Amino acid sequence: MSLDKILSxxxxxGLYRLLTQTRTxxxxxxxxxxxxxxxxAHNNVSVLSEIAIYTLEEELPLRQVFQKIQVKEKGGKTSVGHKAEKIxxxxYFFEILPNYDEDRVYASDIKKVIQWYNLLHDNGIADFSDDEENSSEEE
Known part of the structure; x- marks a missing residue:
């Protein structure tokens, strides 16, 4: 299952899998x-495929951040829990993404990324490749 069916x-x-759309x-x-x-429609919903992490050069799609975690952890869960101390x-995040923007990426964001990665891993969702070329490069 791809990240465009996974919601926050x-x-x-936690995370949610989109099942079906209704009128409302x-x-x-x-x-x-x-x-x-x-x-x-009144709920604040984010699709994981649309989320990006700020780096010093660009915004890196969450999918690519998950790929970097997956490579570092050799396909396993993260070695750091999302409840670890801020430092x-x-x-840990600096090891994965050395050029992340420390002024715009907060500890709470890092916690979410780690928690989401582990949750996806637990549910067997581990294919973070870009299945469709939806590179929305907005400048």
């Missing part, structure tokens, strides 16, 4: 507990 819903923990929103299934939720999280 504001105010709800959509139905999603939690990757944490497999419970289904109905999400309306540990920043050191």
């Amino acid at each position: 819903i504001g105010g709800k923990p 929103g959509f139905v999603a299934e939690s990757l944490l507990d497999k419970k289904r939720v109905s999400v309306g 540990v999280l920043e050191e």
